[in-house]
Amino acid sequence: MSTATQQALIIPSPKAPFVIGPRPIPVPAKGQVRLKLLSVGLNPLNSVQHEFDVFISEYPAVIGADFAGVVDEVGEDVVGFSKGDEVFGQALNGGFQQYTTVPTAILIRKPKNITFDDAASFPATFPTACVGLFAQAPIGLALNPSFSWDRPQQGESALVIGGGTSTGQFAVQLLKFLGFTRIVVYASKVHFYYLKQLGATECIDRADVPLEKLVVKPPVKVVYDATFTGALDAAYDSVVDGGKVTTVRPEAKTERDPRSITLVHCFGFYVGPDVMEPIGDPAHWHASVEHTIFGKRIIEELPKMVEHGVIVPNRIEVLPNGLAGIPDALERMKAGGVRGVKVIAHPQESAP
Ligand SMILES: NC(=O)c1ccc[n+]([C@@H]2O[C@H](COP(=O)([O-])OP(=O)(O)OC[C@H]3O[C@@H](n4cnc5c(N)ncnc54)[C@H](OP(=O)(O)O)[C@@H]3O)[C@@H](O)[C@H]2O)c1
Known part of the structure; x- marks a missing residue:
């Protein structure tokens, strides 16, 4: 010293x-x-x-x-x-x-x-979004473990709950990078304009729809939950059978039918x-x-x-x-x- x-x-x-x-x-x-x-x-x-x-x-x-x-x-x-x-x-x-x-x-x-x-x-927050979406199991949803730039998820749909967070903003950008063509965000209206610039295609105002009532239709293939409270009920209500969900909340749980949904608790370590x-x-x-x-x-x-x-x-x-x-x-x-x-x-x- x-x-x-x-x-x-x-x-x-x-x-x-x-x-x-x-x-x-x-x-x-x-x-x-x-x-x-x-x-x-x-x-x-x-x-x-x-x-x-x-x-x-x-x-x-x-x-x-x-x-x-x-x-x-x-x-x-x-x-x-x-x-x-x-x-x-x-x-x-x-x-x-x-x-x-x-x-x-x-x-x-x-x-x-x-x-x-x-x-x-x-x-x-970038690694939190990137590990959760890209990395191989058990740490991520394996959407792009090789970090391909060739839009490996072209045409797919996703929901980001907590789009206004720093983590959520990176998740939106990474989903766009992956080729997702429908990117729904759940956030306050004040963030909509910016989130659309980043790649969001649909915005749900959290002042209009409480988290407990959030259900996205038609359901999406992937949900990224960036909320402090964890939003797994809404995630499971909004994802297709066989879909993928990741959450930043380590303790997040849901009583919903697990169907064949892949769930990963993601952590922003690199x-x-x-x-x-x-x-x-x-x-x-x-x-x-x-x-x-x-x-x-x-x-x-x-x-x-x-x-x-x-x-x-x-x-x-x-x-x-x-x-x-x-x-x-x-x-x-x-x-x-x-x-x-x-x-x-x-x-x-x-x-x-
Ligand atoms: N697992 C990990 O390794 C890891 C790593 C980093 C962060 N985290 C966690 O991830 C969460 C996000 O972190 P961050 O740094 O990205 O947050 P942040 O940028 O500080 O997020 C602030 C935003 O959260 C939004 N928000 C709060 N509750 C919400 C809800 N129920 N629905 C939608 N939006 C909501 C607020 O949006 P409004 O403007 O609409 O009010 C606010 O703008 C935190 O809980 C943090 O502890 C976890």
Whole structure:
């Protein structure tokens, strides 16, 4: 550990309020790089970690999963990355500070046609959508395990429940990429125009139809459920016999007749325990070696998709006041005050 310090947004002890304070600037270990973090994305999970003391291994803690920045120092045995490389990725913790160290296996190269803020909108939610839809069982619905660009699901139909979420917006784009020609979204009306630009062909206003009453007709082949509560009843009521359903909610269950429906609980990991040790209770850590295997395709393909414009980042809202802006923004997210955008903070604005 070096003696130089940086500013970080710290949780001093379990469930204690955030404070801004100094932390040592870490030195990269073997196989790691140090990143100067330029943009970090906020996620609903950040508040869950803070409030319930989950996915945190030690205190004082620094959370923050989604980062984009520049390689600032290279550890021993690092191949393929050097100082100045522009990258983004997901590390679960360590994002809400100026510098962090990460294994190179999680780094994704930032395409030149997007900003660091744009890049920080991808790391948790793009893999959640992509693994769930593309990857082979047991982690995904196997709609495109080889990452074909040849529209392997041409002409098929799908429903995205929670189309306004960051995850849902990526699911819509990925369904379009797969060749789906009917893409129904369930979201608030305020998101319709944008979701149609991304590929939605039909929109159902959640103010008009409560989730408990949602039934899409004619039923679709695939349902992606991106809601916090889980929406498996609606998913099963809207999918054809033999159809496929995936949900972001780990505990989601339904009493509906399972018929011959394939159900996958999807997780937004693109590396498994072979790359990163579980943080917190291993029973809640759903990353597997399959995530690492499929994740290599994400690391390779996502920059190409972005360069070709077939996947666009979320729209973003940049917070004022660097790291100090994060606690209020997390409260606003919890209260439903962040809609359709990814909230981004700039850690370097907190430099002493
Ligand atoms: N399994 C995993 O590994 C994984 C990974 C990432 C995220 N997640 C989970 O996935 C969910 C989405 O995460 P996110 O970061 O993409 O969310 P987000 O961008 O923060 O989503 C916010 C949006 O959720 C919409 N929403 C809330 N309840 C809804 C409902 N019942 N029906 C339709 N839309 C609803 C709101 O839409 P309105 O504007 O219409 O109010 C709001 O705009 C969260 O529960 C998150 O915890 C899971």
